[in-house]
Amino acid sequence: MTHPSEKDLALFAGRDLHPYARWRIARHLHNCPSCEDVLHSFESAKEKLRSEARRMPADLDWERLAAEMTGNIRVGLAAGECIAPVIAKSTSTRGIGWRASAVLASVTGLMMTAWWLSIPPRLPRRQVTVQETAGGIELKDNGAALILLHQRGGKTVLFGSSPGSLRARYVDSETGQVTINNVYSQ
Amino acid sequence: MCTRSKFLSLALLGACGLLAQSTRLDPHSTLHITLPEDAPVTVLSADWGESSASPRGGAMLLDLHTSLSLRNSQGRRIRGITLLVTAQEVTPGGKASVSVPSLNIGPGEAFPIRIDLRLLRPLQLGNGPLVQVGLDGVLFDDLSFYGPNKLNCRRSMTVWELEARRDRKHFKSVLEASGGEALRTEMLASLERQAARAGMDARVARAGRGTNTVSERQIQFAFLQTPDSPVRTENGMMRVAADEARSPRLSFTNKSDKTVRALEIGWMIKDSRGKEYVAGSIPVELDLAPQQKTMVIQDVAFKFSEPNGQAIHIEGMTGFVSSVEYTDGRMWIPSRASKLPTPSPEEQRLAELYRKRGLNAVVEELRKF
Numbered sequence: 001m002t003h004p005s006e007k008d009l010a011l012f013a014g015r016d017l018h019p020y021a022r023w024r025i026a027r028h029l030h031n032c033p034s035c036e037d038v039l040h041s042f043e044s045a046k047e048k049l050r051s052e053a054r055r056m057p058a059d060l061d062w063e064r065l066a067a068e069m070t071g072n073i074r075v076g077l078a079a080g081e082c083i084a085p086v087i088a089k090s091t092s093t094r095g096i097g098w099r100a101s102a103v104l105a106s107v108t109g110l111m112m113t114a115w116w117l118s119i120p121p122r123l124p125r126r127q128v129t130v131q132e133t134a135g136g137i138e139l140k141d142n143g144a145a146l147i148l149l150h151q152r153g154g155k156t157v158l159f160g161s162s163p164g165s166l167r168a169r170y171v172d173s174e175t176g177q178v179t180i181n182n183v184y185s186q
Numbered sequence: 187m188c189t190r191s192k193f194l195s196l197a198l199l200g201a202c203g204l205l206a207q208s209t210r211l212d213p214h215s216t217l218h219i220t221l222p223e224d225a226p227v228t229v230l231s232a233d234w235g236e237s238s239a240s241p242r243g244g245a246m247l248l249d250l251h252t253s254l255s256l257r258n259s260q261g262r263r264i265r266g267i268t269l270l271v272t273a274q275e276v277t278p279g280g281k282a283s284v285s286v287p288s289l290n291i292g293p294g295e296a297f298p299i300r301i302d303l304r305l306l307r308p309l310q311l312g313n314g315p316l317v318q319v320g321l322d323g324v325l326f327d328d329l330s331f332y333g334p335n336k337l338n339c340r341r342s343m344t345v346w347e348l349e350a351r352r353d354r355k356h357f358k359s360v361l362e363a364s365g366g367e368a369l370r371t372e373m374l375a376s377l378e379r380q381a382a383r384a385g386m387d388a389r390v391a392r393a394g395r396g397t398n399t400v401s402e403r404q405i406q407f408a409f410l411q412t413p414d415s416p417v418r419t420e421n422g423m424m425r426v427a428a429d430e431a432r433s434p435r436l437s438f439t440n441k442s443d444k445t446v447r448a449l450e451i452g453w454m455i456k457d458s459r460g461k462e463y464v465a466g467s468i469p470v471e472l473d474l475a476p477q478q479k480t481m482v483i484q485d486v487a488f489k490f491s492e493p494n495g496q497a498i499h500i501e502g503m504t505g506f507v508s509s510v511e512y513t514d515g516r517m518w519i520p521s522r523a524s525k526l527p528t529p530s531p532e533e534q535r536l537a538e539l540y541r542k543r544g545l546n547a548v549v550e551e552l553r554k555f
Contacts, residue, residue: 034485136304141277143245148271148282149302167466169531171538175298178531180285180346182337 003035004028013042023115130166130185137166137183148181217250217317226260226324226332227267230296242306250303250317257296263327264291265347268339270322273305283322283337287346288532290554341448341517345509348519350532356522357536358552366545373540373548376533382462402427407436407453410506412524416442417449417507420479429497431455432487434468436505439479445513446474452528455490456502463490463498464528467508 004012004025011017012025029036131138136149150170165184172179216237219229235251258264268285284301291297305316323333325343333339361369407422422436440446451468470482490498506526510518520526529537540548 136302137282139277139280139282141280143306143308144277145304145306146273146277146280146282147304147306148284149304169534171535172300175300176535176539176542177286177298178288178535179300180287180342180531182283182285184281184283184337 003032006038009035009038010042013039013046019115023118130183132166132168137168137181139183139185146183148183150181216248217252217319219254219319221321225321226258226262226264226326227256227321228259230255230257245306245308248303248305248307248316250301250305252301254299254301254319255296256299258291258293260326261293262330263293264289264297264324265327265350266325266343267299268322268324268333268337268343269299269301270320270336271301271303272318272320273316274318281337283339285339285343287343288350288535341509341511344517345450345519346531348517349530352519352522353530353533353536354552354555357548361549361552366549369548370540370545373537373545376529376537377541379527380529380534380537405431405500405503407503407505410504410524410526412507412520412526414521414524415507416440416444416510416518417446417474419451419505419507421481422451422503422505424503426500428499429491430487430489431500431503433483433485435481435483436468436470437479437481438470438472438474440474440476442512443476444516445476446472446510447513448472448511449507450509451505452508452526453503453505454527455498455500456504458499458501462504462527473513 008017008021008025012022015022017025029039129140131140136147138145138147150168165182167180167182169178169180171177219232221227221229232255233253235253237248237250237252239246239248241247256267266285266287266289268283271282271284273280282303284299286297286299289297301319303317307316321333322337323331323335323339323343325331325340325347329344329347331340331343357369357372360372402425404423405426407419407424409419409422411419418439418441420437420439422434424431424434426432436451438449448469448471451470453466453468455463457463466488468484470484472480472482474480490500492498504527506520506524508520508526508528512518536548536551539551
């Protein structure tokens with residue numbers, strides 16, 4: 001499976017991707033928990049940045065800030081009055097007909113609906129873990145569990161294996177046999 | 187309250203109490219053992235011991251304890267066996283296996299295998315057979331193999347058998363060259379090495395994103411190089427944050443003139459106090475041509491804690507090549523001169539035999555092979 005780059009995931013988190021790339025990554029994310037985790041980390045970083053930005057600096061000079069804002073608004077209004085006649089002239093000569101606008105809007109609406117319908121439903125992710133404790137190796141899957149128990153007595157040697165499996169080895173105190181238990185999550 | 191009402195209340199309470207207690211399981215409806223018709227072993231008997239079921243909140247807790255007696259029904263000696271255990275209704279996709287290496291079972295001889303399982307399943311599930319036990323593989327003394335090999339147990343069992351032969355040969359040579367006391371010293375040294383490796387608990391999951399990315403750092407593997415190894419470990423690192431190690435990245439060069447199909451890297455971790463723990467083994471599937479180099483990244487994360495629940499803060503890691511499989515099916519394992527930190531299953535078995543029954547039992551056992 002080809003994963004999107006971290007840059008694309010960051011753009012996706014900031015809603016800065018064009019629609020096709022956004023749709024492609026959204027599709028990928030439905031089947032890739034690791035990329036989804038990366039996305040969540042970007043989203044949480046974005047939220048953190050926002051909350052930091054909301055805090056005003058302690059030494060902020062409100063008087064000066066207000067004066068600068070007023071000045072900028074006045075400059076903008078004056079510039080708008082200067083170019084207003086030119087814009088009015090150009091829109092009156094280059095405007096498109098209402099029929100073409102209606103067709104364009106219908107086609108866009110149709111494409112948006114098709115895109116929306118093609119997104120697969122978001123399913124809850126299965127939480128499967130393999131864990132080794134003093135009692136045995138435990139596979140947990142959404143509330144259900146399978147535990148391969150170690151036998152009483154004998155020293156257990158644990159081996160983490162991969163991917164998603166654990167192994168434990170011990171000598172059976174009754175039979176003297178070496179027993180090796182493995183539990184796999186997939 | 188009238189006497190009749192009191193009696194009814196008491197009876198109701200009693201019935202509830204009985205329901206809450208554990209009940210003996212009917213193993214035939216809970217656990218199915220299925221072996222192929224041409225399997226080299228047959229089930230002689232199955233003792234279900236204290237298997238029981240008890241309610242636990244909104245779930246049912248099933249304790250399954252069985253001791254199977256199997257017989258070697260073929261003409262070759264059995265050296266190892268792996269049984270596959272599945273519970274599809276409880277943990278879909280999940281599976282377990284029970285392997286017994288270092289066996290020496292002649293034709294017609296019987297041997298026991300214990301399976302101890304605990305299942306926690308929601309009450310609403312059906313009452314069909316919950317656990318299926320099947321055969322994944324049998325290894326014979328000529329290293330031939332029988333079985334579906336769904337869990338790739340053939341490779342593991344062959345490695346265990348080769349390690350067992352290597353270790354028995356070593357202990358026999360010590361016995362012949364220097365006598366019983368020298369063998370005793372070897373056994374005591376082995377027990378000491380095993381005791382020095384501290385126990386721990388572990389958790390494994392897909393790597394995904396680290397839960398503690400702020401303090402995450404990369405730790406390089408310190409590799410133990412074995413001079414006769416056909417594969418040289420060039421570089422290895424893991425992302426580590428406190429007790430979590432994830433996404434191992436390893437690079438290798440095939441020094442041999444044969445293509446390597448797979449290898450296994452053993453690894454150990456060291457905590458901030460310098461205490462060492464056997465962390466595990468990382469099996470790596472690859473197709474590495476002679477003299478070629480490759481890098482492998484695995485999508486897995488491990489969390490380690492001491493048996494008392496205290497997190498183990500990882501400060502260092504040591505890795506070593508513990509086995510190599512070539513494309514022609516032949517295997518390489520390190521020699522004992524490499525002084526690798528983990529004992530083989532056979533060394534563990536013989537050391538335990540010495541601890542329980544003394545030196546004569548070990549000498550007697552070595553003579554059987």
